[in-house]
Amino acid sequence: MSEDLHRRAEQLKIDSMAGGISAPDLQWLGAHLEGCPPCAQRARAIERAVRTLRSVTVRVDPALLRTTRMKVYVRAEDLNRRGARRLLLWTSCATSWVWMAACALFLWHGFERLASQMGIPNWLWQAGFGLWWALPLLIVGIVLSMQQPAVNNERDLTAGLD
Amino acid sequence: MNSVEGEREALAQSLRTRDPEVIEHLIDQYQYRLFRYLIYLTGNREEAEDLFQETWIRVLERGHRYDGRSKFDTWLFTIARNLFIDRLRSKKTQVSIEEFSDSEGPESGNGGSPRNVPSPFDLVSQGEVYGQLSGLMDRLPFPSREALVLRFQEEFSLEEIARLMAVPISTVKSRIYRGIAILKESLEDSKHE
Ligand SMILES: [Zn+2]
Numbered sequence: 136m137s138e139d140l141h142r143r144a145e146q147l148k149i150d151s152m153a154g155g156i157s158a159p160d161l162q163w164l165g166a167h168l169e170g171c172p173p174c175a176q177r178a179r180a181i182e183r184a185v186r187t188l189r190s191v192t193v194r195v196d197p198a199l200l201r202t203t204r205m206k207v208y209v210r211a212e213d214l215n216r217r218g219a220r221r222l223l224l225w226t227s228c229a230t231s232w233v234w235m236a237a238c239a240l241f242l243w244h245g246f247e248r249l250a251s252q253m254g255i256p257n258w259l260w261q262a263g264f265g266l267w268w269a270l271p272l273l274i275v276g277i278v279l280s281m282q283q284p285a286v287n288n289e290r291d292l293t294a295g296l297d
Numbered sequence: 298m299n300s301v302e303g304e305r306e307a308l309a310q311s312l313r314t315r316d317p318e319v320i321e322h323l324i325d326q327y328q329y330r331l332f333r334y335l336i337y338l339t340g341n342r343e344e345a346e347d348l349f350q351e352t353w354i355r356v357l358e359r360g361h362r363y364d365g366r367s368k369f370d371t372w373l374f375t376i377a378r379n380l381f382i383d384r385l386r387s388k389k390t391q392v393s394i395e396e397f398s399d400s401e402g403p404e405s406g407n408g409g410s411p412r413n414v415p416s417p418f419d420l421v422s423q424g425e426v427y428g429q430l431s432g433l434m435d436r437l438p439f440p441s442r443e444a445l446v447l448r449f450q451e452e453f454s455l456e457e458i459a460r461l462m463a464v465p466i467s468t469v470k471s472r473i474y475r476g477i478a479i480l481k482e483s484l485e486d487s488k489h490e
Pocket residue numbers: 140141144167171173174175
């Protein structure tokens with residue numbers, strides 16, 4: 136019998152265990168194994184290999200589970216706190232913008248009068264008026280960036296839970 | 298929507314709430330499978346334990362990204378795998394990421410285990426993982442070992458494994474084929490010893 140046929144039998148045996156093969160292939164394989172003791176032996180070895188693989192068990196340490204749960208709770212609390220703080224910041228930022236938009240005309244005239252009294256050139260006070268709008272965003276940015284080191288601190292804290 | 302899809306959708310919704318109780322429930326449900334997979338992936342109990350914790354924290358943080366369309370276990374294992382690959386990348390001195398790909402063959406010297414990475418069985422072997430398999434799996438190339446575990450222990454379909462490992466199905470098949478061939482030979486050798 137050609138070597139290719141034995142190789143095909145082995146390939147089909149593995150395929151049949153890994154993902155299934157078509158009915159004609161299965162039929163061919165059965166017939167081949169019946170008439171070819173070496174391939175039948177190889178097929179049994181393949182089955183044994185897979186069986187052995189399936190028999191492996193691993194124990195999960197209960198302490199690992201406790202630590203994991205605790206870390207999850209600590210992180211969830213941290214995320215909630217952070218989320219609430221962020222929401223508060225953005226709400227105040229939005230409120231400032233609404234308030235500024237409502238007073239835009241008044242502000243514009245205010246800037247204009249102040250600039251003329253202090254002898255400030257038009258382009259400068261107009262740029263200042265533009266920057267005024269970015270002020271709430273700037274404050275939010277500063278506050279959020281100040282929160283970053285806190286993340287690392289809390290990581291260190293949870294590292295101690297082991 | 299059938300009941301399985303309904304369950305996944307419900308899970309996706311509850312993950313969006315970042316409720317730690319939801320994660321706790323999932324830990325109870327998937328602890329064993331995830332840990333077993335990580336043991337095979339890392340070959341090291343300590344690292345597997347670290348990754349186990351990181352994976353669940355990541356599930357909490359990124360839970361809103363689970364859309365419920367795929368199976369949760371595939372998504373979970375993908376997170377664990379990505380964390381592991383990130384670690385490999387950051388530990389360039391120990392193991393290069395190429396060693397996690399298909400570059401090595403079954404004939405390669407140490408059987409394809411990355412340099413300096415102990416076999417899962419060296420480190421988890423205190424009487425718990427086992428049977429005849431001791432010392433055999435570490436002869437397998439990394440990708441084959443992972444494919445075998447996903448197929449025969451986790452019972453993922455070839456399509457799911459391909460998605461998880463981000464490779465074509467044909468590659469998954471060849472990894473499994475190679476893995477079984479080596480495992481079979483190793484078992485035969487050990488029988489004759
Ligand atoms: Zn034959």
